[in-house]
Amino acid sequence: MADITKTNRRDFLKIAATATGGLLIGFYWSSCDSPKVKVLSIEEVLNKAHNFNSFLSISPDGDIVIYSPNPELGQNIKTSFPMVVAEELDADWSKVRVLQAPLDTDKFDRQLTGGSGAMPHSWERLRKAGATAKYLLLAAAAKQLDVDQATLTAEKSVVIHKSSGKKLTYGELVEAASALQAPEEVLLKDPKDFTLIGTPVRNVDNKDIVTGKPLFGLDFYREGMMHAMIQRPPFGKKIKSVDDSEAKAVKGVTDVIQYDNFVAIVGKSTWPLIKAKRRLKVTYEADGNVESTADHDRIMKELLDSRDARVMRSDGEVDKAFASAAKVITSEYQCPFLPHAPMEPMNFFAHVKGEEVELIGPTQTPDAARMQTAALLGIPKENVTVDITRLGGGFGRRLRADYVIDAVEVSKRINAPVKVTWTREDDMIGGAYRPAVRYRFSAALDEGGNMIGYKLRGVGLNAGNSVRQDNFPSGAVPNVLIENINYDSTVTTNAWRAPITNFLAYAEQSFLDEVALAVDKDPVKFRLDLLEKAKSSPVGAVNYDVDRMIGVIKDAAERSNWGKDNNVKQGFSVYFSHRSYVAQVANIEMVNGQPFLKKIIASTDCGIVVNPTGANHQVRGGIVDGMGHAMFGNLVFEDGSPKQKNFDTYRLIRMKEVPDIDVNYIDSGFEPTGLGEPALPPTGGAIANAIFAATGKRLRSQPFIEQKEFSDLNLQMFRS
């Protein structure tokens, strides 16, 4: 249940000030021209506004301020969340202003960005926040007009009494309404009556983005603030010696400080730090396993045969099934570590003032930043404030607070406000990467080509659980064994957009393609037959909804004209992750005798689509991301450090390489689920399966372009 509490006005304004103060100072400090049109600032609106709950405040002028508590990194939450509140409020969207809320765990739950979980978690809370305020506005209108509240309706911030034609604006009612007691229960709209949800709404920060306003952490500035950069060690090593004489000699450098295994360079602006960092001489010595990619390859292959696997799922009698099988197919798939590489490098502002700390910057987990800061300094968490800037991408990297702690460590030592900035090279070599994983899949097939046994063993380097044992095809096969082995590497890892499934889905969907083709079955029909079994005679508990998965498969097959055009070679893939279902078909056509990846067709069931423009962004973006990393993403370790240190050697997908992408949504009527991740996992499989259909070459490892099978494909990706 939503905890909509009445907060007093003073508290509210205090929060508003914290939320805007620092950033707006940064904004006005900039020398850019201010807009001609006089629009009230959010502070000016809030000065007059009455607040209804944690999410919502309305001024007598009719300006509506909606707080967005979760960090915005491009997943559209800062637009989509307020849309839900505004829908139930029947607000005039043109009068809605959105403000990023600071960290406040009393007012908001789950103030984090990760797991595509914000919308499903907050859907009902947001609706109640809007509906409660609307109820109070209607109640105030009923009193004023002396009519029954049930005879009133609302539309675009106006309360209407139909029979008399009388109208009152929200602005006129706000004072009286905010004095009323909020109801315990409130009626929510029937989704068929939605007028804002389901319509394309533009990003609320568009104007600031296209004019280059300071929105991001790296743009934050405060008078008197110092800058710092940190030199960090290769994995498995510690500092042996530091020679900072040349670094200190760079003009503009004020301090070089060694602490723990780090060396911080402090100065008044960024460029001298970059220069000094190049002149800093640090030698390192082993302090644990100093690993290379060759070690990783060997370890993963060896561990696939280990006797110490952890059984994650066991159905039926697997050994018996494989012993009696007419055909057994086994394949191994592997992926490398990958950096997140968001465009905005890691950075954070910290000001340690004795027992109190002010933190400002881009973070997916503001509460982790606060808790780790409090623990580091031995102060109560209440003494730490966190303001959240816009994030220049995250992809999971900013779930980790290591770069926040950098800023706290330096501010504490120099006793001044500081912004720590990582260079791109720091970000590439000091990452917390997508774990490297190797899988072995085995399928046992009977005479009729039915899959009677299925085995999956995953070996991950700091991957935790590298399998998803209750996902498809579990439930559809009578004898299943799924095992996991985790190896403790010195290379740090972290959630990376669609953790684990970003590679597992590709491997699994490629393997199922291998199995289907080995028994001469159409890959789509093969999957549908399995799902029919999961429906008619389910084996064990599963985490997916069979009908919803069938729904996206059928839709993608139909819209892609699956199997009907001999000139188009197609690859199919479907995956359930983060509560959403996505099926994809990749189309390869022969152009001048070369295979050309022309199009990807996606079908998604994420329940109600809140903002179609945001949803399209996430589906297309997820596919582009999935394709780019499957094709190119590679990180090769040598002596505890990646060889790829910047975008000259670490290849990211570019404009000319993206195929056409066609998206569609299943109108399933379910409550909305997240979309930040689910479109990514199926992409690699769809492409690899299409490549196989077109060329007979099976790509079993990523990145594709590094595989020997790929070298003679001449796969054409460029559109021109």
Add this chain to the structure above:
Amino acid sequence: MANYNLQINGKQMEVDVDEDTPLLWVLRDHLGLVGTKYACGIAQCGACTVHVNGEPTFSCVKPISDVANEKITTIEGLSKDGDHPVQKAWDEVDVAQCGYCQAGQIMSAAALLKKNPKPSLDEIDEGMNRNICRCGTYHKIREAVALAAKTK
């Protein structure tokens, strides 16, 4: 350190920095023009794109000593009220996801359209290929450049 007179967004500005300081850091740290972004620092991603005498230029590798007295335009000076056709198209098409690379994308697009007011889709792809968008907004970028070409 040396004094440099700069012409940025139609204004005369003066900074006192080392001659090897890249234009990017002069804009961001010394002049408060933070719309121009740092992402790679080695002229690979285009997030730092500005115009020098109308030419799209990676400011992260452009020493200040090279651009003194040249005409520099940043995202803040592309138009007075954010109403350059490319900026309007970027809003209309709703291009941005995280938004971090978009100032560089817009500056590249504006320079492209100045040279080639009616680019084909292939020419758009070619012209925009030097700017990376990690969120993968490429389809929308293509659409927005085409729209800006139409409305210009």
